[in-house]
Amino acid sequence: MYKLDEKLFDRDFSKPLDNIEQIRSLLKFEKEGEFYFIEVLRRHKDGHPGCNGNNFNRTMSSFCIYNFEEFDNIIPTIKLMCETFNCRAYIRLNRRSDDNTALRMMAQITAKYADKNKIRKIPAQLHSAIGHRSSIADTNENTRLVDVDWKKDENGKPIIDLEYLKKMMNDIENLNISNKNDKSIGNRIVTVIPSKSGCHIITRGFREQQFRELGYEEIVQPDNPTILYMF
Numbered sequence: 001m002y003k004l005d006e007k008l009f010d011r012d013f014s015k016p017l018d019n020i021e022q023i024r025s026l027l028k029f030e031k032e033g034e035f036y037f038i039e040v041l042r043r044h045k046d047g048h049p050g051c052n053g054n055n056f057n058r059t060m061s062s063f064c065i066y067n068f069e070e071f072d073n074i075i076p077t078i079k080l081m082c083e084t085f086n087c088r089a090y091i092r093l094n095r096r097s098d099d100n101t102a103l104r105m106m107a108q109i110t111a112k113y114a115d116k117n118k119i120r121k122i123p124a125q126l127h128s129a130i131g132h133r134s135s136i137a138d139t140n141e142n143t144r145l146v147d148v149d150w151k152k153d154e155n156g157k158p159i160i161d162l163e164y165l166k167k168m169m170n171d172i173e174n175l176n177i178s179n180k181n182d183k184s185i186g187n188r189i190v191t192v193i194p195s196k197s198g199c200h201i202i203t204r205g206f207r208e209q210q211f212r213e214l215g216y217e218e219i220v221q222p223d224n225p226t227i228l229y230m231f
Helices: 020-024 068-085 098-114 116-131 162-173 208-213
Strands: 034-041 059-065 088-097 144-149 189-194 198-203 219-221 226-230
Touching: 020 068, 020 189, 020 226, 034 068, 059 068, 059 116, 068 088, 068 226, 088 098, 098 116, 144 162, 162 189, 162 198, 189 226, 198 226
Parallel strands: none
Antiparallel strands: 034 059, 034 088, 088 226, 144 198, 144 219, 189 198
């Protein structure tokens, strides 16, 4: 069972949020043609007016990472971009597949080509295809993300409630997917990654309805990116 490292939340909120080493430890490069997808994004809330909508419209740059060498080599560039342009770097922890991405991209291009008014949107299809769930590599290790936001005090400072977080994590661990022989029970949470306003619980699958029945309102995303680095 995953044990929460409380030191993750003992940080200065005025300094960059750096999850690089923690995330690096989660990466696996086992099969040729599988990769991780990193995006450096501008956000309206970070002082970039008009940067709303889909990620393609907000993207400063994106990277497909096939091995640790590529990951390590691109990190200085990512950090420089975030610090220079006040951006955030995100990574999708569900690996992508070259083959699945190519199939998705061809389907999207065909659909756009059939609509002459949307032909100009074809250059965005690779980015869109990589981000689509159908491009995820065929593996049983895929995860989802539970987005936890801390409440704030009267001065806008986050109130870090680790007891609430631990209770939620324990409840997630003990949710039953289908039957009493569910092997993921007690071994469901992969890690907890700090975010700007809270944290992301990275977990294997569970029934969201059971989660809601326990009274939790946190957003559960089946394939959402988590923060790699932000200035």
